[in-house]
Amino acid sequence: MSRIVVGPFNRVEGDLEVKLDIDQGRVNQAWINCTLYRGFEQMLVGKSPRDALVYTPRICGICSVSQSVAAARALADLQQAEVPENGELAANLILANENLADHISHFYLFFMPDFARAVYAGEFWYARVAKRFQAVKGSAAAQVIPARAEFLHLMGILAGKWPHSLAIQPGGLSKGIQPQERLRLLAILKGFRRFLERVTFGDSLEAIAGLSSITDLERWAESRDSDLALFVRLAEALNLASLGRGGDRFMSFGNYPLDGQPTLAPGVWEGGLQALDRSRISEDVSHSWMAQNEVCLPPGRGETRPDLDKPDGYSWCKAPRLDGTVVEVGALARQVVDGQPLARALVAESGSNVRNRVVMRLVEVARTLMRMEGWAAALKPEQPCYRDPGQVPDGTGVGMIEAARGSLGHWIRVEQGRIANYQIIAPTTWNFSPRDQAGQPGALEQALAGTPVREGEQDPVAVQHVVRSFDPCMVCTVH
């Protein structure tokens, strides 16, 4: 038995350290440490409620809009605000723009470069993959970075800038939409569709969204020349479907509302679909450097008091649980819960694993861009985007959405016109949580058990695949 510490762990957003017990060439146990504490929940106490719209996006530069939308929803919940149809459409477009840009950055810039590592130099596929995906120098980075920047022009039109916009308000969007702006949006979406169809998929978005079985996917990948096809073949060569096996319990808060109803379904999936009961969410601090009056509290009553001397503590991250159990969140979870046929088939065959997480992120890109085209077309420039909800009353509000990396929730309590408590549970808080009082490891900690480690490896490459397959965002995790 030996122990190694991997860090600084890069190409994840923020600071991550992974401690591993290794036995006979496999990870026996893992401990995940988020090594940066900033204290946003403490900063927010005493502020004017609407200031949450300035502070919370700055929790994270890569999920900035997601934090903004969750904060606006929590305030809207508290204010009983009504958002006009244009406001909903615009918020969906802005959020989807960020989510898709994040998925693409993850695949090309964060995840794939590991396959260009020298450790794989002897593999038959290496030359091609390395040329395409090598960090910074590969041919993909040169194509993707400008395409992503151009896709984010949607933000310039609808949100002023990205990251850190104040455009999303509890009552809708901070600006009206002019007829020519709607036309520009349609053109930008078409531009990104072209990029995806030519480069990422080598096929139409409709064909990708229509893949419905594993046979479909494999047959499709055999005959295509595209980055997704290359990944599917690589996943087969390296058996990535058996790597990073998760707990197979998935959660999604649902997303992209129209008429106040989510168009992407909320729920919990564990071999079958169950309703999500948000009152069953709690945060456990037994292994966090956090003090709380009770070890486990629902977020509405949660506390944030750092305590570095806690004997069992090993991370700044709290451990959120649903009904006391560990759930995995993210694109795979979201698509399984929503009933996308390929996601259901992949999970039925092999559960959550490195291949399935990565494939479903890209399939989600195809599905979501098609929806974005519909939302942009449905905008009515002559109609309002905003309805003033008035002052923020005292009380409580909850905002629950899906960010790129999974389920994000904000819980706010306002007393005497000021924020009295603000609690945030971010997607990677779910996925990268430490152990809880029952000793249950978090989702990644479970997924790492059994991961192969090569002789003499200090930073095991398979561990890096597993960790990055979750697309972690550590700044959101601890906030």
Place this chain on the structure above:
Amino acid sequence: MINLLWLQSSGCGGCTMSLLNAESPDLLASLEAAGVNLLWHPSLSEQSGSEVRALLQELVDGEQRLDVLCLEGAVVCGPNGSGRFHVLAGTGVPMMAWVERLAARARYVVAVGSCASYGGVSSAGTNPAEVRGLQYDGEQRGGLLGGDYRSGAGAEVINVAGCPPHPNWITETLMGLSLEELDNRQLDPLGRPRFYADHLVHHGCPRNEFYEYKASARQASDNGCLMEHMGCIGTQAHGDCNIRLWNGQGSCTRGGFACINCTAPEFEEPGHPFVETPKLAGIPVGLPTDMPKAWFVALSSLSKAATPERLKENAVSDHIKVAPKIHTRKKR
């Protein structure tokens, strides 16, 4: 070629995300234009874990040249000055200590964003993680490295302040350093490159005509000037945000919301709700930069009296209700 190391501490990674938005040319071409040899960047580089630890040690030991040290995010000093709220993963050593050692070796140190420059949003509220900027602690000189710090090339810390900074503020700073054209004289009194900090956000704001006639927005999504009621301080904020635009054609005021002066130290604690303008006897407390108060009051009341109907109506609408009159050469 300049060897560049990029580290992140108490920030959100948003400066890097903004940097990735660089255009005409894109980021990789911009870095090439600046002759940057990227030693390591947390979001972009292949190296992880032991490879990075070895690189940092080589730089600290002077075995490899460090031309530019970029820090994104504020320096974490808490709890109680220990820096343990941010230990650099895998090293057991607070990031604060790594930054200090590396800054002693760097030819130039660049604070990317308002957190690294002055503390920024990471220092909001009670500043729970006890963060500071590299050379400033809010408006005060000091910070981790001290007010008298000079890099190997004799330069102050270059504060590319902004939350986030525009991508080209960063890439142009790197080009300036690479060409040895950016020295202390090119920095304003808060350490920001003058090429963007000598402009005001007000310059080029499409709401300028509304400003001239004090035709003001009353609620979000109104087209009018955001200064009187909506908390906008673009007339005081330093930055060329409305001259070179963001994400194609955007800016904060174009997005319909207030400029909150994110390039300035202590912007994170305005002392009032961000999107409400504090007033004294009905007059906004913060006056446009370089404008004497008496003149501002006099001109405001005069221009308010002269506001054309078109601007009055359009200011409180989310689209153009009244189009500007067309002047023809011959009267019809």
